[in-house]
Amino acid sequence: MAASPHTLSSRLLTGWVGGCVWYLEGRAMQESPREFIRLFRSVRKQWMTFQHFTFLRRMYVTQLNRSLNQQVKRKPEPTVSPFLERSSLAQAKAETCAMRPLPPPHLPLARKPNDKELLELESASVIEGSLDVGRETKEEKQWKEMKLHLDDLPGILARLSKIKLTALVVSTTSAGFALAPGPFDLPCFLLTFVGTGLASCAANSINQFFEVPFDSNMNRTKNRPLVRGQISPLLAVSFATCCAVPGVALLTWGVNPLTGALGVFNIFLYTCCYTPLKKISIANTWVGAVVGAIPPVMGWTAATGSLDAGAFLLGGILYSWQFPHFNALSWGLREDYSRGGYCMMSVTHPALCRRVALRHCLALIGLSAAAPVLDVTTWTFPAISLPINLYISYLGFRFYVDADRKSSRKLFFCSLWHLPLFLLLMLTCKRPPGATCAGGEPRG
Amino acid sequence: MAALRPRRRALVSPLCRAFSGPGCQLAPERAGERRDTAPSRVSGFCPPRKSCHDWIGPPDKHSNLRPVHFYVPENESPLEQKLRKLRQETQEWNQQFWANQNLTFCREKEEFIRSRLKAKGLELRTGSGQKATLDAEEMADFYKEFLSKNFQKHLCYNRLTADAEGAVESEN
Numbered sequence: 001m002a003a004s005p006h007t008l009s010s011r012l013l014t015g016w017v018g019g020c021v022w023y024l025e026g027r028a029m030q031e032s033p034r035e036f037i038r039l040f041r042s043v044r045k046q047w048m049t050f051q052h053f054t055f056l057r058r059m060y061v062t063q064l065n066r067s068l069n070q071q072v073k074r075k076p077e078p079t080v081s082p083f084l085e086r087s088s089l090a091q092a093k094a095e096t097c098a099m100r101p102l103p104p105p106h107l108p109l110a111r112k113p114n115d116k117e118l119l120e121l122e123s124a125s126v127i128e129g130s131l132d133v134g135r136e137t138k139e140e141k142q143w144k145e146m147k148l149h150l151d152d153l154p155g156i157l158a159r160l161s162k163i164k165l166t167a168l169v170v171s172t173t174s175a176g177f178a179l180a181p182g183p184f185d186l187p188c189f190l191l192t193f194v195g196t197g198l199a200s201c202a203a204n205s206i207n208q209f210f211e212v213p214f215d216s217n218m219n220r221t222k223n224r225p226l227v228r229g230q231i232s233p234l235l236a237v238s239f240a241t242c243c244a245v246p247g248v249a250l251l252t253w254g255v256n257p258l259t260g261a262l263g264v265f266n267i268f269l270y271t272c273c274y275t276p277l278k279k280i281s282i283a284n285t286w287v288g289a290v291v292g293a294i295p296p297v298m299g300w301t302a303a304t305g306s307l308d309a310g311a312f313l314l315g316g317i318l319y320s321w322q323f324p325h326f327n328a329l330s331w332g333l334r335e336d337y338s339r340g341g342y343c344m345m346s347v348t349h350p351a352l353c354r355r356v357a358l359r360h361c362l363a364l365i366g367l368s369a370a371a372p373v374l375d376v377t378t379w380t381f382p383a384i385s386l387p388i389n390l391y392i393s394y395l396g397f398r399f400y401v402d403a404d405r406k407s408s409r410k411l412f413f414c415s416l417w418h419l420p421l422f423l424l425l426m427l428t429c430k431r432p433p434g435a436t437c438a439g440g441e442p443r444g
Numbered sequence: 445m446a447a448l449r450p451r452r453r454a455l456v457s458p459l460c461r462a463f464s465g466p467g468c469q470l471a472p473e474r475a476g477e478r479r480d481t482a483p484s485r486v487s488g489f490c491p492p493r494k495s496c497h498d499w500i501g502p503p504d505k506h507s508n509l510r511p512v513h514f515y516v517p518e519n520e521s522p523l524e525q526k527l528r529k530l531r532q533e534t535q536e537w538n539q540q541f542w543a544n545q546n547l548t549f550c551r552e553k554e555e556f557i558r559s560r561l562k563a564k565g566l567e568l569r570t571g572s573g574q575k576a577t578l579d580a581e582e583m584a585d586f587y588k589e590f591l592s593k594n595f596q597k598h599l600c601y602n603r604l605t606a607d608a609e610g611a612v613e614s615e616n
């Protein structure tokens with residue numbers, strides 16, 4: 001009995017996806033053998049056929065994945081998704097949309113059976129009377145009390161503040177700080193780090209607060225905390241305020257007023273300009289690129305206290321990077337954007353979308369050459385960053401020409417590793433103190 | 445425990461309600477006329493009696509929004525009742541808008557696929573019985589057309605949303 005669900009599911013799914021399910025089944029067997037025995041007893045009681053039992057067993061097994069993820073209606077997204085989601089999505093592909101509830105009320109239903117199983121079901125002696133009970137119980141189980149559980153709160157707040165994105169933003173700020181001339185001031189760095197992080201958390205939370213009905217309708221965003229009701233809007237806004245106020249205060253009084261002002265401006269730009277503009281005009285992408293460009297500028301101004309050429313260079317690099325990154329991502333989301341009413345280049349001006357992405361990939365090459373001219377790095381930098389810049393430009397070109405999902409995904413994933421590597425190379429080639437741009441060779 | 449419960453509930457319930465809001469927080473201005481045309485979305489769900497919180501359900505199959513069953517406390521003040529009713533109306537209005545939006549999208553998408561396949565001289569189903577689909581680039585024309593057709597509708601929706609947010613905030 002224990003072996004068969006494993007082999008059955010492994011036959012359904014291939015490769016590592018099957019491996020995931022196999023692992024989960026193993027866990028299920030260990031954790032709730034009693035459920036299985038109860039199922040077995042109910043089967044005998046109701047004189048079901050063997051095929052029906054096989055179907056029920058498969059339902060039980062697939063239900064485990066279901067309980068870990070939200071039910072999926074559409075095909076998977078190209079963006080990074082947890083592997084568990086992927087395994088349940090693969091299973092969803094194997095089954096169609098016909099709805100047939102099953103009699104035993106204590107067996108939680110999750111998956112919709114496919115055509116073959118429907119026939120098996122109809123051939124079995126199904127008790128009609130308990131159908132409604134089964135359906136209601138299933139629906140009831142999906143209702144959740146909107147009570148705040150304190151142990152879940154850190155995870156919820158992390159998702160609300162888009163912690164991974166915040167981490168990326170803070171790392172670009174750190175790069176800006178580290179690339180700025182002058183001795184490295186650790187306390188100042190830490191204050192900038194924390195202040196920018198808090199400001200980013202605040203901006204992301206407000207953005208999610210504004211976009212709940214839209215997020216509910218898009219696959220990429222439908223598992224966000226406000227959409228699922230895991231946190232109330234009031235708490236989300238309170239959290240945003242509790243991040244924004246100390247964050248901006250830290251930046252203004254702990255670092256310098258210029259950095260604080262940039263932080264406030266960026267929060268405003270993101271929540272009050274970019275977010276509403278998404279539904280009005282494609283100009284939102286350019287505004288969003290500025291939002292992404294400001295954090296490294298903040299890092300620079302935190303270290304130097306002024307907006308000099310180096311700050312603008314770093315801002316320019318991040319600005320240009322946003323386009324291949326976002327345009328490639330948006331290529332695979334056109335259906336969701338169209339249905340949700342988002343004005344994105346990929347939907348309204350697809351040729352422009354690809355052209356702009358390519359243009360900015362090439363701009364990155366130019367900006368890397370400007371770095372030694374502006375005394376930010378040595379001339380080694382444009383040389384050693386040329387391979388990765390050429391590669392992303394090549395992918396940008398492929399995206400421009402092919403205009404398909406495959407090339408957009410390749411460009412998007414490349415942008416994810418291109419930026420950290422680019423900044424790291426910049427850091428290693430940082431102009432040492434005292435050296436000038438004449439000659440270009442580093443001293444010492 | 446039973447004696448403590450009502451007192452604790454009196455303290456906890458306003459907090460519960462403050463911190464257990466729904467997924468959408470907007471109030472409609474034209475809810476009255478909308479409600480006449482809105483199909484009833486009452487689900488059979490009833491929360492357990494001892495619960496003093498709102499309950500949130502699975503995503504609606506048309507609107508993808510999660511319905512919220514609002515908790516009605518025994519000592520609800522008129523203002524609290526007004527807020528609850530506003531939230532309920534908002535929820536229904538939002539549900540209706542998005543259900544309509546999604547159904548229209550699906551219907552127009554099907555029509556588009558059918559017309560394109562017909563223009564190409566292909567059947568709606570392939571030899572293996574699978575539904576024939578168009579590739580992403582062909583669908584892109586539809587997405588662009590749908591977005592521009594519904595642009596005004598979305599503009600009005602977003603404007604109403606922005607205006608109404610102020611109303612609910614002032615009530616809150």
